[in-house]
Amino acid sequence: MAERVRWQCNVCGFISETEAPPERCPVCDAPWTAFQKMPEPLVKRLARIEITEKRPTGTKYVIIGNSSAGRAAASAIRQLDKGGLITILSEESSPFYYRPILPDYIGGMEGRRSSAQRGD
Ligand SMILES: Cc1cc2nc3c(=O)[nH]c(=O)nc-3n(C[C@H](O)[C@H](O)[C@H](O)COP(=O)(O)OP(=O)(O)OC[C@H]3O[C@@H](n4cnc5c(N)ncnc54)[C@H](O)[C@@H]3O)c2cc1C
Numbered sequence: 846m847a848e849r850v851r852w853q854c855n856v857c858g859f860i861s862e863t864e865a866p867p868e869r870c871p872v873c874d875a876p877w878t879a880f881q882k883m884p885e886p887l888v889k890r891l892a893r894i895e896i897t898e899k900r901p902t903g904t905k906y907v908i909i910g911n912s913s914a915g916r917a918a919a920s921a922i923r924q925l926d927k928g929g930l931i932t933i934l935s936e937e938s939s940p941f942y943y944r945p946i947l948p949d950y951i952g953g954m955e956g957r958r959s960s961a962q963r964g965d
């Protein structure tokens with residue numbers, strides 16, 4: 846049996862868990878071309894990784910750099926060690942921001958809040 850995939854409608858955000866995108870969106874009637882394949886959830890991706898040296902829960906982690914790689918590392922650690930203490934060090938004075946939105950932010954087309962990838 847083919848694996849079910851999560852497809853998201855770019856128009857209204859509806860998510861369809863099917864082998865292929867639906868012909869038309871059942872919510873907004875957008876055509877199948879409006880559907881985009883969603884990335885696999887982090888928990889599922891991490892389940893495929895073989896942990897060779899498991900850290901005891903409560904381990905202290907230090908990540909240098911508060912951008913995409915640092916945030917991704919922190920999310921992965923949090924999934925694998927719920928009790929770990931994660932410290933992220935950054936040389937930047939601003940909180941985390943999503944770099945691809947920088948030109949729009951500087952040009953005044955994006956607000957400061959929307960330039961943050963996640964609020965956590
Ligand atoms: C304007 C712009 C538009 C972009 N658009 C896209 C796009 O559309 N699609 C795409 O895929 N990518 C895009 N990128 C690239 C994307 O932003 C980078 O690939 C991504 O940010 C890399 O993430 P990173 O965590 O590896 O490195 P970085 O984002 O460079 O983060 C490294 C972090 O480490 C910190 N750091 C470094 N050294 C130290 C130190 N010694 N002590 C403490 N902190 C330190 C830095 O201050 C920084 O915060 C864009 C980048 C820019 C600037």
